[in-house]
Amino acid sequence: MAESKKHVSREIGLEIGHIAGKGLFKLEHLHYGLWKKGLEPEILNLHIAQDEYCKFIISHIPAEVKSILDVGCGAGAFSKKLADLGYKVDCVCPTEYQNKLVEERMGKTAEVFKCKFEEIQTNKKYDMVQFCESFQYIDLDRVIDIASRLLNPNGYILICDFFKKPVKVENGLKGGHKFDKFMEVMNKSPFKIIEDIDITAETAPNMDILDRATKEVMIPIAGAVDRFLMSRNPWITKLIKWKYRAKLQKAEKKYLFGNRTGKDFMETKTYRLFVCKKEK
Ligand SMILES: C[S@@+](CC[C@H](N)C(=O)[O-])C[C@H]1O[C@@H](n2cnc3c(N)ncnc32)[C@H](O)[C@@H]1O
Known part of the structure; x- marks a missing residue:
């Protein structure tokens, strides 16, 4: 399938997911959530898991960060949470449907870049560029250079997303950059990984x-x-x-x-939180 067709069906899938999730289950986010031990893996608990995921990320934002570019911000619920905590937040989102929701939610406090991350045009600089389950959609060969340009000296990249392990399963789950390739890109980059936390088991439910x-x-x-x-x-x-x-x-x-259960997810993907600091 041509890349643009794939992009459109992915975006429509996210839109349907958001409409159904919000309408039926009061879900504000588009991510998998973090399923702590004891939380029954059922859809009525997904909003609790999503809240835990946000708290988990917030607890790993470095103390010196004041401004954040939220890339692939979905409907902007997490951006709003960050703004309410006092961070200066701008958003990037290429989807018209989501952009409307983000603007309503963020009001005049945020600039919303209505484009793909790869197309962003600005001279603004941030202390942190964050990708919450959006990293997998960004061109891996370009993401570091672009993020680097958008960061203040010694700024951070925060990535919370899943990657593919080098195993092949027929009709398995799609999505995620190849983990080995990602590590290669990071090792050649001016960024140092200062936190690497594996949350595969907590996201698989x-x-x-x-x-x-x-x-x-x-x-x-x-x-x-x-x-x-x-x-x-x-x-x-x-x-x-x-x-x-x-x-x-x-x-x-x-x-x-297909092989699409939590067990399959754990066998074929690795879901990680990375906090990376720009050093050069
Ligand atoms: C799974 S959703 C995650 C949304 C949100 N961060 C959250 O955690 O709820 C992925 C998001 O990435 C966005 N996205 C897809 N391709 C993108 C690109 N090239 N640049 C920026 N955002 C992109 C989608 O529109 C969507 O908002």
Whole structure:
């Protein structure tokens, strides 16, 4: 699939996720959350896990940081939390739908760069550039140079996101830069990793929730819609199903029989918090 088509479907997926999450479960964020021991992994608890994730990140922001560029800020809920704590926060987001929400939430306090991080044009400098589950979407060959340019001397990059381990699983979970390649890029960069915390086990329960929601809610709904359409317009329905048969088979393989549980996540990904300091 061409990169722009992939980008559009990813963004629409995030938009649907946000509308459904907010409307049904009062979710403000678009990240996996941090599932502390004892918190039952079920969707009604996701807002608690997301709050824990924010607290966890906040507790790792270096003390000298006063200004933050929140890259891939989603609907801006975390940016707002940071602003309420007294940080000067600006946001980057390439999605029209999310930008509207961010502007409403942040008011005049923040500049919202309505573009991809790779396209940002500004002379402003920040103490920290942060990527909360957005790092995986940014061009790995360019991200360090661009972040470097946006930072004050001795500024920080904070990354909280998952990476791919060097294992291949059929119909497995997508997403994340290759961890080895990321480490290579960091080792050649002017940044020193000062914190590296593995939170894979605490983020993996999110995948069990998504897997269950797909199998127990989305697929049965799709089945019911199919039966309804077949009862009303069998020929048109059959024709559409035939036209998209390859895509439908792929989706079935992926969502019904794919390796998409928390256990699969732990085997194939590593979710890390990195705090990196600019040294040169
Ligand atoms: C999984 S969401 C995370 C949102 C938010 N940081 C949170 O934790 O709730 C990923 C975000 O990255 C944004 N994004 C995707 N590609 C991007 C790019 N090239 N530059 C900046 N942001 C991007 C998406 O629009 C979305 O807001």
